Amino acid sequence: MIELKKELKVAALENGTVIDHIPSDKLFKVVEILKLSELDKAITIGNNLTSKHTEKKGIIKIADYFFKEKDINRIAIVAPKAKINIIKNYEVIEKYIVELPDELCDIIKCNNPKCITNNEPMHSVFYIQDKESVRAKCKYCEQVITFEDIKLI
Numbered sequence: 001m002i003e004l005k006k007e008l009k010v011a012a013l014e015n016g017t018v019i020d021h022i023p024s025d026k027l028f029k030v031v032e033i034l035k036l037s038e039l040d041k042a043i044t045i046g047n048n049l050t051s052k053h054t055e056k057k058g059i060i061k062i063a064d065y066f067f068k069e070k071d072i073n074r075i076a077i078v079a080p081k082a083k084i085n086i087i088k089n090y091e092v093i094e095k096y097i098v099e100l101p102d103e104l105c106d107i108i109k110c111n112n113p114k115c116i117t118n119n120e121p122m123h124s125v126f127y128i129q130d131k132e133s134v135r136a137k138c139k140y141c142e143q144v145i146t147f148e149d150i151k152l153i
Contacts, residue, residue: 018085027058
């Protein structure tokens, strides 16, 4: 009798970061905003994987790399329910769901061409009005930007 293998195994990370529970339709946007193509680390990407929590999910494993808070905030804009797992010596030492902070600095570009942030060398600052649907308000011109109109810096 022939035994069929039913799953593909991916090597465990010794050290690094796993971004899990990314909506499948947002996976490649996360890859893009994190500029993963510029990293010289081993990266494993899986998409349309079955999940207990949602129908389909994406996952990214990056060996020997740990993201800064600014990068995690960028993930939260695109995939607000993604989970981050920090791996050291093959063990998950930290696990959390990304969360948008109340304020974002130098992550979103204001859509108002007359905004001072588009005309002077200064930081963009946005206050998050709605974390679920991702709505942000510019500190300077008070322009409100919805998820569909967000342009990341």
